[in-house]
Structures are given as C-alpha cells and as structure tokens.
Amino acid sequence: MATMVNLQINNIAVSVPEGTNVLDAAATANVRIPKLCYHPDLPAWAACGICVVKIEGSNKLARSCALPVAEGMKVITHDPELQEVRRTVIELILSTHPNSCLTCPRNGTCELQTLAADFGIRDQPYEQIIRDIPADTSTPSIVLNPEKCVACGRCVAVCQGVQDVWALEFIGRGDETRMAPAGDILLGDSPCIKCGQCSAHCPVGAIFEKDDTRVLYDAVLDERKHTVVQIAPAVRVALGEAFGMEPGSIVTGKIYAALRRLGFDTIFDTNFGADLTIMEEGTEFVRRFVEGKGALPLITTCCPSWVDYMEKYYPDMIPHFSTAKSPQMMLAAMTKTYYAKQIKTDPSDIFMASVMPCTSKKYEIVRDENMYSSGCQDIDASITTRELARMIKQAGIDFETLPDETVDEALGIYTGAGTIFGATGGVMEAALRTAYYLVTGVDLPGVEFEAIRGLEGIKRATIDIEGAEVRVAVAHNMLNTKIILEEVKSALAAGKEPRTTS
Amino acid sequence: MTPDDVISALKTSKLRGRGGAGFPTWMKWNFTKEATGTAKYVVCNADEGDPGAYMDRSVLEGDPHSVLESMAICGRTIGAAQGYIYIRAEYPLAISRLERAIAQAGDMGLLGKDILGSGFDFEIELRLGAGAFVCGEETALLASIEGERGMPRPRPPFPSVKGLWGRPTVINNVETWANVPVIITRGAEWFANIGTEDSTGTKVFALTGRIENSGLVEVPMGTSLRDIVFNIGGGIPNGKAFKAVQTGGPSGGVITADHLDTPIDYTPLQELGSIMGSGGMIVMDETDCIVDIAKFYLEFTVEESCGKCAPCRIGGRKLYNILTGTTKGTGTQEDIEKMRTIGSAMQKASLCGLGQTAPNPILSPLRYFRPEYDAHINDKLCPAGVCKDLIRFEILTDKCIGCGVCARKCPVGCISGERREPHEIDQSQCIKCGECFEVCKFDAVLRA
Ligand SMILES: Cc1cc2nc3c(=O)[nH]c(=O)nc-3n(C[C@H](O)[C@H](O)[C@H](O)COP(=O)(O)O)c2cc1C
Ligand code: SF4
Ligand code: SF4
Ligand code: SF4
Numbered sequence: 001m002a003t004m005v006n007l008q009i010n011n012i013a014v015s016v017p018e019g020t021n022v023l024d025a026a027a028t029a030n031v032r033i034p035k036l037c038y039h040p041d042l043p044a045w046a047a048c049g050i051c052v053v054k055i056e057g058s059n060k061l062a063r064s065c066a067l068p069v070a071e072g073m074k075v076i077t078h079d080p081e082l083q084e085v086r087r088t089v090i091e092l093i094l095s096t097h098p099n100s101c102l103t104c105p106r107n108g109t110c111e112l113q114t115l116a117a118d119f120g121i122r123d124q125p126y127e128q129i130i131r132d133i134p135a136d137t138s139t140p141s142i143v144l145n146p147e148k149c150v151a152c153g154r155c156v157a158v159c160q161g162v163q164d165v166w167a168l169e170f171i172g173r174g175d176e177t178r179m180a181p182a183g184d185i186l187l188g189d190s191p192c193i194k195c196g197q198c199s200a201h202c203p204v205g206a207i208f209e210k211d212d213t214r215v216l217y218d219a220v221l222d223e224r225k226h227t228v229v230q231i232a233p234a235v236r237v238a239l240g241e242a243f244g245m246e247p248g249s250i251v252t253g254k255i256y257a258a259l260r261r262l263g264f265d266t267i268f269d270t271n272f273g274a275d276l277t278i279m280e281e282g283t284e285f286v287r288r289f290v291e292g293k294g295a296l297p298l299i300t301t302c303c304p305s306w307v308d309y310m311e312k313y314y315p316d317m318i319p320h321f322s323t324a325k326s327p328q329m330m331l332a333a334m335t336k337t338y339y340a341k342q343i344k345t346d347p348s349d350i351f352m353a354s355v356m357p358c359t360s361k362k363y364e365i366v367r368d369e370n371m372y373s374s375g376c377q378d379i380d381a382s383i384t385t386r387e388l389a390r391m392i393k394q395a396g397i398d399f400e401t402l403p404d405e406t407v408d409e410a411l412g413i414y415t416g417a418g419t420i421f422g423a424t425g426g427v428m429e430a431a432l433r434t435a436y437y438l439v440t441g442v443d444l445p446g447v448e449f450e451a452i453r454g455l456e457g458i459k460r461a462t463i464d465i466e467g468a469e470v471r472v473a474v475a476h477n478m479l480n481t482k483i484i485l486e487e488v489k490s491a492l493a494a495g496k497e498p499r500t501t502s
Numbered sequence: 503m504t505p506d507d508v509i510s511a512l513k514t515s516k517l518r519g520r521g522g523a524g525f526p527t528w529m530k531w532n533f534t535k536e537a538t539g540t541a542k543y544v545v546c547n548a549d550e551g552d553p554g555a556y557m558d559r560s561v562l563e564g565d566p567h568s569v570l571e572s573m574a575i576c577g578r579t580i581g582a583a584q585g586y587i588y589i590r591a592e593y594p595l596a597i598s599r600l601e602r603a604i605a606q607a608g609d610m611g612l613l614g615k616d617i618l619g620s621g622f623d624f625e626i627e628l629r630l631g632a633g634a635f636v637c638g639e640e641t642a643l644l645a646s647i648e649g650e651r652g653m654p655r656p657r658p659p660f661p662s663v664k665g666l667w668g669r670p671t672v673i674n675n676v677e678t679w680a681n682v683p684v685i686i687t688r689g690a691e692w693f694a695n696i697g698t699e700d701s702t703g704t705k706v707f708a709l710t711g712r713i714e715n716s717g718l719v720e721v722p723m724g725t726s727l728r729d730i731v732f733n734i735g736g737g738i739p740n741g742k743a744f745k746a747v748q749t750g751g752p753s754g755g756v757i758t759a760d761h762l763d764t765p766i767d768y769t770p771l772q773e774l775g776s777i778m779g780s781g782g783m784i785v786m787d788e789t790d791c792i793v794d795i796a797k798f799y800l801e802f803t804v805e806e807s808c809g810k811c812a813p814c815r816i817g818g819r820k821l822y823n824i825l826t827g828t829t830k831g832t833g834t835q836e837d838i839e840k841m842r843t844i845g846s847a848m849q850k851a852s853l854c855g856l857g858q859t860a861p862n863p864i865l866s867p868l869r870y871f872r873p874e875y876d877a878h879i880n881d882k883l884c885p886a887g888v889c890k891d892l893i894r895f896e897i898l899t900d901k902c903i904g905c906g907v908c909a910r911k912c913p914v915g916c917i918s919g920e921r922r923e924p925h926e927i928d929q930s931q932c933i934k935c936g937e938c939f940e941v942c943k944f945d946a947v948l949r950a
Contacts (some may be wrong), residue, residue: 046811049813151809175804175818176809199722
C-alpha cells in the first residue's frame with residue numbers, strides 16, 4: 001500500500017497516496033482546479049499556467065498539475081489573485097484563438113470554450129493575433145489545424161510517449177510554436193500511423209477526426225446506389241454513451257433501426273467479418289505451424305495503425321505478419337463480390353460504409369491496392385461512432401426511444417466461427433482456438449493467460465497442441481507491442497526460433 | 503578536507519550563485535550530497551545569453567582551470583564522477599581554451615582516473631549550446647544536454663534532487679565555480695570579509711552603454727552604483743546627463759539617479775524593482791528613450807521565449823506590440839493598465855525565469871518614468887527624441903539664412919530652397935535621421 005500524505009486544500013484536510021499531484025489531491029476535497037494543458041493520461045507538461053495555486057511558505061505560484069503533494073502542505077486553490085491571473089492567461093490564449101466556435105468540430109466539447117464560459121469571459125481585451133497557417137489534411141484520418149492550437153503539448157506527448165511514433169514535434173519557438181511532424185513535412189508524409197490518439201487528446205479543435213458524413217448522406221440519396229453499412233461490435237456500447245445513456249448500455253437494436261431510418265438498404269454486422277478473419281488466420285497458422293510454410297511467429301492485429309507502425313518501424317518482420325484482412329475489409333470484400341453477385345448488382349453500384357470505433361479505419365480503406373479487391377474501393381467511407389451520433393441527431397431521430405430492429409443476415413449465410421469457437425479475448429485467441437480445432441478436432445480448453453508483473457498490457461500463455469508447445473503473447477498499445485517485437489527480434493537474431501504467435 | 507569540510511567552508515564563505523538568482527551555493531551542494539542515488543552530476547552553466555554580457559567568457563578564456571578545479575572539488579564533495587560544461591557555440595576561443603585545459607588537467611592527473619592518487623575519478627565533457635537564451639535556464643539546459651528540446655521543466659523537483667537524466671545534479675554559473683578554489687585556498691573567513699553581511703565576495707559586471715570606460719569591472723558586493731558609474735566607469739561621455747542604469751539585462755529594471763547610492767546587492771536591487779541578474783549593467787543618458795529601451799528588451803525576450811507556456815509566449819508578444827504602438831504614437835492610457843495586468847500574470851504564471859522576469863523592463867520604469875510614457879501617449883512626443891514616429895524636423899523660416907548645408911547633407915535629398923532663401927523639408931520623404939538638426943549652425947532646424 002502506498003504511503004499516505006496529509007495536506008490541506010483550502011483548510012480542508014485530505015489524505016492522498018504519495019506521488020499524487022496537488023490538482024488531483026484537490027479533487028478529493030471536492031475542489032476543481034481549472035486547467036488546460038494537463039490530461040490525466042499524460043505526464044504533466046506544466047505549460048498553460050492556469051492550474052496555478054498558492055503554497056504556504058512560498059512566494060511563487062506553483063502549477064498544481066506538476067506539484068507532488070508533501071506532508072503538511074497547505075494549499076490555496078482559489079482567491080481573487082489566483083482568479084485574476086487565470087483569467088488573464090485565458091484571455092491571452094483567447095486572443096490567439098479564432099472566434100469560430102459555431103463552426104468548429106469541437107463546439108460543445110472544447111475545453112477552452114468551457115474555460116471561457118466558466119470564467120464568464122465576455123470580451124477580448126487584447127489585440128487578436130491569429131496565425132494564418134494552412135490546415136494539414138494530408139491523411140485520410142485526421143486534420144491538423146495549427147490556427148487553433150493552444151500549444152498544450154498533449155498531442156506530442158501522446159504521439160511520442162504513449163504511441164512511440166514520434167510523428168509530431170514542437171516546431172518553431174515563442175509565439176510561432178506549433179505542432180507538426182519533424183522537418184515540418186505533411187503528416188501524410190510523416191511516420192504518422194493515423195491512430196487518432198492526438199485528436200482524442202487535443203483539448204480544442206486543432207487536431208480532429210476527418211468528417212466523412214457528407215459522403216454517406218450523398219450515397220443514401222443516390223437512387224442508383226445500393227447502400228450497405230457495417231457496424232463494428234465496439235460501436236454498440238460506445239454509441240449509447242454518446243447519447244448520455246449509461247456506459248455499457250447495449251443499443252444494438254436501436255442502432256440498426258437508426259441506420260435504416262438514415263436510409264441504408266442493408267445492414268451487416270462486422271462480427272461476420274471477424275469470423276472470416278479468425279478462420280483465415282487459424283488456417284494460416286496451421287499452414288505455417290504444421291506444414292512449415294511461412295515465417296513464425298505469426299503476428300496478427302486488426303488495427304491498421306498497428307500494421308502501419310510495424311511496417312514503418314519493423315519492416316524486416318513483415319513476413320511474420322498474418323496475411324488475413326481485418327474484419328471490416330473481409331466483410332467489405334465479400335459484400336462487393338459474393339453478395340453483389342447474389343443480389344445481381346454491379347459492385348460499382350454498391351456503396352459500402354463502415355461505422356468503426358476509430359479514425360485509423362478511415363486510413364485502412366485506402367491503404368493499398370488490396371483494399372480494392374472488388375475492382376472498386378471495397379469500403380467507400382468509414383465513419384466513427386461520434387460521426388454516427390451526429391448523423392442520428394441531424395436526422396432528428398430520437399435515439400433513446402427508438403424500437404429495436406434486427407440486422408440483415410450476413411450474405412444469407414448463418415455465421416459460424418465466432419459462435420463455434422466462442423470468440424472471446426479478441427481475434428488472436430479465437431484464431432488460436434480455430435487452429436487448435438483444425439489440428440486436433442476438439443475444442444481448446446480455457447487458455448490460462450498469465451499477467452506479467454510490472455507490465456500492464458502484456459499477457460502470455462503456453463498451450464499444448466498435440467505435444468508441441470505454442471507460446472502466445474497479447475500486447476495492448478504501441479509500447480507493449482514494441483517490447484514483444486524486440487523480444488522476438490532478439491530471439492530470432494540469436495538463432496532461436498521461438499515457436500510463438502503473438 | 504572531507505566533503506563535509508568543503509560544505510562547511512562554503513557555508514562560512516556565504517557564497518551565493520552568480521547566475522542570477524543568488525541561491526546559497528553550499529545549500530545546493532549539500533542537497534545533492536545528501537540526495538540518494540548512484541550516479542550524480544556536476545554541471546557548469548556557461549550559456550551566458552544576456553545581451554552585452556561577457557563575464558563568463560572572460561573567466562573561461564582567461565582562467566579555465568579555475569572552473570575545472572572547482573567542478574572536481576564539487577564532484578568529490580557530492581560523490582559525482584562526471585561533469586559537463588554547457589557552453590554556447592558562439593564562444594570558440596573559450597571552447598578551445600577549455601579543451602586545452604581539460605587535456606592539460608588530464609595529463610597532469612588532475613582530471614580522469616584516480617586524481618592525485620586519491621582514488622577519486624572525475625571526467626569533464628563539453629556540451630555546445632546553439633545559443634538559445636532559454637537554454638541558460640537550468641532545467642532547459644539539462645534537457646538540452648539530454649538531447650531534448652531546450653524547454654524548461656517545472657520545479658520542484660529541483661536539479662539538486664532530480665537533475666540530469668533524473669539524477670541529483672549540481673548546476674552552477676561559471677563565475678560561481680571560479681570563486682570556489684579561492685575560498686578553499688584563501689579560507690572562507692577571508693572571502694566572507696569581502697562584500698556585505700548578506701552577500702560576500704566580489705561580482706563582475708559588464709558595464710556598457712553611455713559610459714566613458716566600458717568593460718568588465720569586478721567590485722566587492724555592496725559597492726554603490728555611483729562608484730561604479732562615476733568613479734570606475736568615468737561617468738557619462740559628452741557632458742550628457744545620467745538617466746538610469748539597467749541592471750539584470752532583459753530580466754531586470756532601471757535604477758535612477760535618486761538611487762545611485764544603492765549598494766549593489768541582491769535584496770536592495772530587488773526592492774527597487776530590478777535584479778542583480780548575471781551582471782549586465784547598461785548606462786543610459788538623457789538621449790535614451792525609456793520606452794524604446796523597454797521595447798528593445800521585450801523584442802529580445804519575445805524572440806527568445808521557448809513558447810512552452812501561455813503567459814510568456816502570448817503575453818510577451820502583447821507587451822511588445824503595445825510598446826511598439828506607444829513608440830509610434832498610437833498608445834493609450836488603457837494600454838498602461840493592460841501592460842500591468844499582462845505583466846503581473848506573466849510574473850506569476852510563467853513557468854521559468856524568462857517569462858517571470860520579462861515584464862520587468864516595463865514595470866520597473868513605469869514606477870520611475872511614468873511622465874515619459876505619458877508624453878508618448880498623451881502628447882505623442884518622445885522627450886529623448888528617439889522614437890522616430892514621434893519626432894518631426896522643421897526649418898524655422900525666421901532663422902534660416904539659406905546656406906544650404908542641410909540640403910547637401912540630407913541623405914534622401916528632401917530639403918529644398920533657393921540660395922539665401924529659407925529652406926523647407928518635404929515631410930513625406932523625411933526619414934528623421936536628424937542630420938539637418940546636427941549640421942545647422944544657426945539653430946534653424948527645430949526638433950519637435
Ligand atoms: C531565461 C534564463 C536564462 C538564464 N541564463 C543563464 C546563463 O546564461 N548562465 C547562468 O549561469 N545562469 C543562467 N540562468 C540561471 C540558471 O537557471 C541557474 O539559476 C544558474 O545556472 C544557477 O547557478 P548559480 O547558483 O551558480 O547562480 C538563467 C535563468 C533563466 C531563467
Ligand atoms: S495520429 Fe497517432 S501517429 Fe499520427 S500524429 Fe496523431 S498520435 Fe501521432
Ligand atoms: S494540436 Fe491540440 S493537443 Fe496538440 S498542442 Fe495543439 S492544442 Fe494541444
Ligand atoms: S516562461 Fe517563456 S521561456 Fe520560460 S518556459 Fe514559459 S514560454 Fe518558455
């Protein structure tokens with residue numbers, strides 16, 4: 001158990017674990033210290049100067065985000081002087097920020113807007129200086145608009161420190177500071193893997209997801225198009241939250257109803273694509289493992305950003321990647337080939353949309369020629385959960401009260417692998433079960449994953465397939481992937497062939 | 503001497519850091535000595551970025567061994583085996599002398615393995631800075647040595663606990679380092695007897711501006727400004743009147759004639775709204791405009807702001823633009839209030855000393871030279887005749903004899919007139935160089 005530290009926040013005694021920062025400690029006393037650059041996921045960068053507080057015994061204000069608590073510390077978080085300083089800093093930031101809230105993608109969810117509202121800022125005392133720098137629209141997934149950047153540094157911290165991609169950097173100095181790829185090239189030409197983590201952390205509308213809803217509206221209005229939409233399993237849970245419902249509410253039936261009302265002719269569930277991916281990967285593993293055709297360990301992921309990361313940073317490991325498409329692309333390929341034949345429609349007259357949890361799927365649909373297996377683009381547009389929520393609102397659909405509807409049966413075939421092999425624990429585990437079944441003819445008993453101490457986000461297991469030991473590892477997030485890849489790489493270099501799939 | 507003896511000698515000597523903040527050196531060393539950790543580092547801050555300052559350069563060029571010796575003493579005291587000197591690349595001579603000195607010390611067994619047979623190892627390496635002023639700030643300097651972008655980090659933790667690569671680190675200014683061997687050889691009491699009760703020893707200043715003898719001066723702490731300007735510096739040239747001294751460079755403020763007897767020391771200068779800083783001292787006379795000087799410093803800090811924190815990044819620019827407006831005649835009284843509000847927010851909420859002190863060159867003169875600001879704002883006049891947009895040259899018809907000297911001297915040829923007839927200036931072409939004003943023997947050119 002962590003040592004507890006006692007301190008006073010505005011004369012309220014609190015006790016928090018050692019290492020807590022003053023900002024979080026204040027929260028335990030029901031005191032909210034305003035902030036802009038600090039994000040709980042990321043190390044305190046201490047830039048904006050809004051979360052300043054007074055510490056008894058010091059004549060300087062301290063940034064509460066970066067100040068660890070100390071025994072006996074006495075903190076004042078709010079007084080007229082502090083409010084005046086914060087207000088001035090916010091006014092200064094606003095003086096470099098365009099007044100375009102109404103047309104901003106972050107309207108209503110912008111942290112700067114909230115601060116301005118909370119501080120009751122009604123005019124701009126200082127000369128307005130807006131930098132005229134063109135937006136970077138070079139990736140299919142995200143837009144970087146430096147004009148709105150408040151230089152909080154979150155995007156750089158997440159891109160470098162969490163994702164380990166280093167696509168974004170601080171460029172320039174002083175009031176010319178902005179975030180861009182090193183060398184000031186376009187994001188599309190940079191190592192960016194389109195993961196969208198920067199946009200997810202940006203407090204304002206300076207990095208945001210590309211909006212593709214317009215393309216969907218145009219398609220459903222086009223009489224000649226047969227419109228198909230697939231939705232990913234993760235969307236079912238997340239969409240409810242976007243409508244203020246209890247986190248975890250499953251709103252699958254309502255989503256199907258909403259998509260039909262939006263004008264889609266056919267609705268598929270991406271789970272069917274997942275079944276295909278699982279079957280394919282399981283078979284591929286058996287081919288490599290039993291028949292010795294292809295490199296081991298076999299590496300698989302459904303996230304296009306991970307694929308991009310591995311291609312950029314581990315090109316020598318490409319033979320180890322699974323050749324199977326991701327579920328969304330599997331389903332799309334089937335839709336525009338097999339299903340197109342069934343409904344006797346030319347693939348070019350089918351419009352396929354996907355609703356996915358993340359922006360990198362926008363990139364995947366155009367990543368290379370394999371995404372055009374039907375002769376035209378297999379998925380015409382991919383939107384995120386947030387974009388779907390906006391479309392539902394724009395269409396005036398009262399989501400919460402919508403009656404449930406059902407999905408269209410995928411390609412007229414009843415779905416298999418997912419249910420047969422009990423696809424829990426992600427595609428990798430399901431593929432492993434498939435492989436086990438293909439080799440042994442019986443179901444794989446429960447896989448015992450062992451957590452690795454000190455390394456959250458990596459788990460390993462060893463299973464026995466007819467006397468052969470197969471080691472598996474599952475990694476969450478980029479840094480953990482890197483740890484595993486490095487391990488595999490050095491094992492390979494050392495001449496050991498790890499019979500591992502990860 | 504044991505490590506504790508060294509600390510105690512430094513304590514008795516009362517040596518304070520010469521890099522600007524004046525923190526007691528023994529305390530820094532002691533924090534680092536007491537800090538737990540296997541690796542510790544010793545760093546010399548030779549980034550010297552104040553415009554016009556070159557005290558540290560002269561020490562490094564003249565006596566590099568004093569710094570090396572001092573760093574080795576520190577290494578042995580706190581338990582560090584590695585030292586770095588962070589020096590700006592614009593000091594090639596100092597760099598080459600340091601390199602030579604490090605090689606010499608290595609050859610003589612004063613650096614390297616098993617120094618003087620004591621079993622103590624200490625190496626020193628140079629790290630070249632690209633010349634950004636903010637890299638002189640200790641946390642930015644350490645980030646820069648680590649290969650990161652030179653941006654300040656929040657303190658605490660202080661470098662003495664968590665410095666270079668997260669290890670306990672002593673970082674001192676060149677001049678601070680140069681004082682240590684003297685304290686050790688000549689005794690802490692001897693050193694403590696120089697200067698004042700609070701501030702001991704001597705301090706080097708770079709005396710420049712409107713001064714007869716400009717250059718480096720080393721004086722005991724507590725010497726009066728009057729002594730430095732009028733005795734050592736020889737006073738103001740060309741019979742002009744003294745106006746003020748800017749101490750502390752872009753982080754400091756002005757000391758006026760009324761306060762010339764102030765002893766040069768950390769606290770008294772702070773009380774007057776200035777700082778000691780690293781030792782820049784710029785003398786101004788009646789021909790210097792206080793607004794223009796502030797603008798010069800703000801231009802510097804705006805250029806040098808690293809851009810990390812909002813108050814400095816944005817506030818500095820605003821202050822600079824308001825000053826520019828003031829010198830162009832578009833300033834308002836409201837602007838003064840705005841400068842005070844912005845300045846105060848910058849002082850309180852900027853992350854590092856650069857932003858915290860950047861408003862000083864405005865806020866300090868506002869205390870003493872408010873009428874000069876008012877003249878710019880209310881009367882659209884620059885009393886010192888420096889702000890070009892606020893001055894006008896006119897030829898007085900009743901005094902002009904039509905000699906034509908001014909017309910011949912005007913670099914843009916905008917003065918015309920018949921011989922022996924009063925001449926005239928084409929205001930639309932005039933570049934306000936003041937040449938006509940200087941050359942007219944009949945006082946017929948008016949500067950307003
Ligand atoms: C913007 C800025 C620039 C600085 N530049 C220098 C410098 O060039 N040299 C220096 O010794 N200290 C400089 N300092 C002070 C250092 O941060 C630090 O206080 C000093 O190196 C400590 O040494 P001392 O205790 O020997 O004075 C600067 C501080 C700030 C805020
Ligand atoms: S999308 Fe991901 S990789 Fe690209 S810049 Fe943003 S955080 Fe970095
Ligand atoms: S783009 Fe957004 S996240 Fe990145 S620094 Fe600017 S405001 Fe912060
Ligand atoms: S005060 Fe200025 S120089 Fe210092 S961290 Fe902030 S922006 Fe950078």
